[in-house]
Amino acid sequence: MTSTIHAGPVTADDIADLPEPAQRYLRFTRVLGRPADVSFHATTHGFFRTRPNRDWIACTSEQRNNATGLARDFRMRLKLAHVVPVRAEDLYKNGHGRMRATALGLFPVADGEGREFDLGELVTFLDDAVLLAPSMLLRLPVEWTAIDEHTFGLTVTDHDNTVTAHVTVDDRGAPREFSTEDRWADLPEGLVRTRWSTPVDGWCLVAGRMRPRRGTAVWHLPDGPFAYAQFDYTNADITYSTVPE
Helix, strand or coil: CECCCCCCECCHHHHCCCCHHHHHHHHHCCCCCCECCCEEEEEEEEEECCCCCCCCEEEEEEEEEECCCCEEEEEEEEEECCCEEEEEEEEEECCEEEEEEEECCCEEEEEEECHHHHHHHHHHHHHHHHHHCHHHHHHCCEEEEEEECCEEEEEEEECCEEEEEEEEECCCCCEEEEEECCCEEEECCEEEECCEEEEECCEEEECCEEEECEEEEEEEECCEEEEEEEEEEEEEEEEEECCCC
């Protein structure tokens, strides 16, 4: 089934044709009875590291995601070696993705764009929606597919970009992991298409909505899994809008 733009409160009939684990997921996340989200703004705190053998660094992130026009603006601040301020941003707009970072607000640390980043940023937008704004999926041209009793697939197309992910849920419908093959890791030999996942450490109810307690971003490298980012969502400041901007 493919989602269509939905303006009113989401009803059981709206999700009746979705795969059964997807229906469980939308019920668990309390999507029914309220209009589907159009956008959200989130400020979170967490930890980040650049290599498996490096120490974790405290970070703060701020992001805005919008289903209208399908846009993502994610910005993160941290201090390398607890001294050098670094600002990083991941952007997706008009079908194009970009990742860049600067130290001291002046010196480039990273700057990437192109096909790999277009797809990578789009599938990260999809991950954000699954974990933080489930009803937003009903605003997007998402194709839902049945995999098994605890897994469903999602495919979204924007401009010339098409990405796919799998969502694994428990018996309640609570997501346990989002995973995709549509991201590229920056390895010594260059950008390499690599499995990427965001396992979830529990769920909690905040202001009538279910949200992850903590999420982790993991690259599944040839040498083993590399968890490089962790964010606390229990105390995150997240606001939603159901009105197109």
